[in-house]
Structures are given as structure tokens and as C-alpha cells.
Amino acid sequence: MRKFSADLIYTLEGKAIPRGILITDDNGRILNVTEEKVAFDPNIERYKGVIVPGFINAHCHLELSHLHQKIKQKTGLINFIKEVIFTRNSSEKEIIAAMEKQDQAMWDAGIVAVGDISNQTISADLKSKSEIRYHTFIEMLGFDANKAKEILADAIIKKDAFQTPVSITVHAPYSISKELVKQLKDYCKGFDNKITIHNQECDEEDELYKTRSGPFLQFYKDLNINTETFTSQSKSSLQAILPFMPKNQNILLVHNTYTCLKDVYFTKRFEKNIYWCFCPNANLYIEDKLPAYEFFKHSELPITIGTDSLASNHTLSILDEMKILQKNILNLPLNELLKWACINGAKFLGFDADLGSIAVGKKPGLNLLTDLDHGLIGENTKITKLI
Ligand SMILES: [Zn+2]
Missing domain, CATH: 2.30.40.10 (Urease, subunit C, domain 1)
Structure with missing residues (x-):
């Protein structure tokens, strides 16, 4: 005792x-x-x-830990993604060593649970052995609607490799088709499948959705990705995607750097279990811009905190994220900020019987x-x- x-x-x-x-x-x-x-x-x-x-780290990408200090800062999201694509390959040994080091560092920094995005299965063993409780999100990407079924089938195979809590999710509005979201919705009917999506992390995402224009089209051309199945939505990405999201699942909207007040009010129209997630240090690292935090109190939805990955952060520390939030949000009582860092993330991940x-x-x-x-x-x- x-x-x-x-x-x-x-x-x-x-x-x-x-x-x-x-x-x-x-x-x-x-x-x-x-x-x-x-x-x-x-x-x-x-x-x-x-x-x-x-603390609960609601958004992380442990498998990118080997990219610490390898990606240039403040170049904008599109350049950031390009750099990650070209830099992320490394030996299995190096990736595993970096993940183990950061798993320990998060534990030492007072983090007891993590919502972790995975594109591969390389972190499965570590998560089974770790003292930290992980929920893994197998992340699907694919802008071409014709490939949606194939992408889901691949995600289901990856999911089976994990012994710890796991669900299937989608990456970001700019990297998915509506068809893929529909596939996800059909897939998770009738069982618990927590969802997380990167939301409005850059301005160009809304440009793409509102007018089917902007630098994302060139980006996809460079990567030889078929954009023919995407049509202009004449609304923000959040307003276009959210109605297609399932009703019965917890949904985490991550980053929200360019979310406007109208979008925040839009979330109130739905009876969905929506949570916000802020990752301020990653926003400063990539876009050098923070969300308009004062908007989010109008939604009355719970707020959580994430570190994102070491590709876009200096540390995986919730305290370091809280320092930026406390400094940039007026009249934020510590009791409230701690709820963001602890109980809200635990509730989102379904770990609140023990944690938070x-x-x-x-x-x-x-x-x-x-x-x-x-x-x-x-x-x-x-x-x-x-x-
Ligand atoms: Zn992320």
C-alpha cells in the first residue's frame, strides 16, 4: 500500500x-x-x-518514430507528406528500435494509454508487451473510389495481426474517397470500431473539396493517383465527410487547424459521438499555425490531446502539448485542461473504466x-x- x-x-x-x-x-x-x-x-x-x-495520448503514429528530426519544419502539409513518403522507408531493425525507445519515453513522461495510427503491422508485438495500453487504428488511404473494396480487405488482414485493441479507420478527407467511407460504415455496422480522421490540417484540403482545385491535384498527378472519381463538393471537407460517418461509433477529429466556426456548429447537427483532438506542436511543426481554439467551446464536444508522430514533433509528451495549449488559450482552468489530457481521451478509447x-x-x-x-x-x- x-x-x-x-x-x-x-x-x-x-x-x-x-x-x-x-x-x-x-x-x-x-x-x-x-x-x-x-x-x-x-x-x-x-x-x-x-x-x-x-495522461492519454489520443493521437500518435509510433511507427514513424525513426523520422525524428528528419523532416523539415514549417513547409506546409503537402511538402511534409511528400518528405514522409520519400523518407519513411528504413530497416525493420531501425524502426523497431525507435518505437521501443519512444514507447518507454511516453511511459516515463506519464502517458498510460495511446491511440496509435498504424499503416503497417510492425508495432503489433511491441504493443502486446508494453506497459502502455494501446488502441491501434489501422488506417486506410485511397483517393480512387474504384479501389475502396480492395483497401478495406487489406486493412482487415492487417487488423488480425494485432492482439491489443484495434479498429479500422480512414486517413484524411484529401486522401480518401466517399466510397471508402461508405465501405467503412458498412463494415462496422453492429460492432464497436472507433474511428479517427485527420481533419482540416491544411487550407488546401478545403480548397480541394469546395472547388476541386489547388495543389492537391498536382500532388496526386505527381504520384500517379487517379482523381477522376472525385467531384467538387461545394462545401468544406468536414461538412462533406461527416454525414457519411457512422452513428454508432466514437469519432475523433484530429488537428482541426483550419476548422471554421461554421464547421464547428455543423457538428452539432448530428447525433454522433464526436471528439476533437488537438496536436498543437505538430501544427506548429508542419503549418506554423494553431487552430482557433476559442471556436471549439461552441460545439460542447469533448476535447482530447495528441502528440502526432516524431516526424512532426520534438517529443511524444502530453505535458509539452499542454504547455502550448495553456499559453494560447485564455482563461483555461487547469482542471479543464487536465480533462482534455486524461479522462476525455480515456473515454474516447474506451479505457475509462480504469484510466483517466x-x-x-x-x-x-x-x-x-x-x-x-x-x-x-x-x-x-x-x-x-x-x-
Ligand atoms: Zn497524425
Whole structure:
């Protein structure tokens, strides 16, 4: 058994508890959280700072970890994708070594669960052995509607290679056909298949959807990809794609860098389980632009946080993402930001029975945050993994 106390305990089940006592069993399962003040007990580990649940990284691409510091910064999404396509091949040994290193680094940085995009099956073994709980999204890409069935069949084969939670998803509006989304919808009728899609990560995506023009067409020509089956939608990519998404699945919209207020309101028209995901450091790395965060409170949909991959980030650290969010969003209480970093991601991934908040019976992992700036996350805030 272990007993902890700190200046504040953020349970995310209610208000933060000042100098409360938190008791866990030897495996980290919460036995009790109380507001009781105990004057003297040598068995209590007392800390300066705040105790928070383990973090959830809602969006990552572990299999791109070997691309750390290999892709140029701030060149825009299309140039970024081109570079990744031409650089991502590497030896299996190098890819696995980089993934193992980052799996450990995420654990050490207080991350207890990850929603991870996979185009291959190379991460399957690591995920079975890791202390981190992974949900893998097998990602389908294909702009040519004629190939949709073939792409889904291939994804189903890849899915079978994973022993840990896994579902099939689509990459981004600019890399898929409506037919592929329809195939996905038919495929997951009647069972749980969490979906995530990169949304409006660059301005050119809406240009393509609204007017069937812009640099994506040249990009596909260069890659010899058939664009004949794509017609102009006269609306934003989000407005074109969302109506085709299944009703019964959790859907994570990732990045949202160019999502406008009208698009945010559009999401309210649907009774779908939609979550937003912000990956601010990746947005700065690729496009040097952040989403208009103030728009998203109008949707009342839960917000989660992701690191994206090391192709577009310096670290896979949720704390580093929180630093950018705290700095760029006015009047964001720490309790709210922590919900984005913990419980909302756990709910999206279906891990909230155990993770995401400090409650009796859960085993959420515990992080200590120190060097806060007036009670908020600051540039110098540090993390220590307690459990
Ligand atoms: Zn991504």
C-alpha cells in the first residue's frame, strides 16, 4: 500500500482536493481518496505540486518514430507528406528500435494509454508487451473510389495481426474517397470500431473539396493517383465527410487547424459521438499555425490531446502539448485542461473504466506536476511519474 499527499490532488471527478490523502494498493489501484488532513503519518509521501491522473495520448503514429528530426519544419502539409513518403522507408531493425525507445519515453513522461495510427503491422508485438495500453487504428488511404473494396480487405488482414485493441479507420478527407467511407460504415455496422480522421490540417484540403482545385491535384498527378472519381463538393471537407460517418461509433477529429466556426456548429447537427483532438506542436511543426481554439467551446464536444508522430514533433509528451495549449488559450482552468489530457481521451478509447481519473477502483497511473505558474501549466512545469 502507498499513501500520497500534495498541495492539490486533481481527481477529475470533482473539485481538486487541497492536501488530501490518496491511498493505492501495491499495483497502483486506488483504494481511497479523502479530504482528511492527517497531521503526522510517516507513511505518507508528501509532495509540493499537484497530483494528476496518467495522461492519454489520443493521437500518435509510433511507427514513424525513426523520422525524428528528419523532416523539415514549417513547409506546409503537402511538402511534409511528400518528405514522409520519400523518407519513411528504413530497416525493420531501425524502426523497431525507435518505437521501443519512444514507447518507454511516453511511459516515463506519464502517458498510460495511446491511440496509435498504424499503416503497417510492425508495432503489433511491441504493443502486446508494453506497459502502455494501446488502441491501434489501422488506417486506410485511397483517393480512387474504384479501389475502396480492395483497401478495406487489406486493412482487415492487417487488423488480425494485432492482439491489443484495434479498429479500422480512414486517413484524411484529401486522401480518401466517399466510397471508402461508405465501405467503412458498412463494415462496422453492429460492432464497436472507433474511428479517427485527420481533419482540416491544411487550407488546401478545403480548397480541394469546395472547388476541386489547388495543389492537391498536382500532388496526386505527381504520384500517379487517379482523381477522376472525385467531384467538387461545394462545401468544406468536414461538412462533406461527416454525414457519411457512422452513428454508432466514437469519432475523433484530429488537428482541426483550419476548422471554421461554421464547421464547428455543423457538428452539432448530428447525433454522433464526436471528439476533437488537438496536436498543437505538430501544427506548429508542419503549418506554423494553431487552430482557433476559442471556436471549439461552441460545439460542447469533448476535447482530447495528441502528440502526432516524431516526424512532426520534438517529443511524444502530453505535458509539452499542454504547455502550448495553456499559453494560447485564455482563461483555461487547469482542471479543464487536465480533462482534455486524461479522462476525455480515456473515454474516447474506451479505457475509462480504469484510466483517466482518480477514483476508487481505477488504476489510472499518477503524475506529479511541479513548478506550476500561478496554478497553471507554465514553460518550466515538470512532470514526475509517481506510479
Ligand atoms: Zn497524425
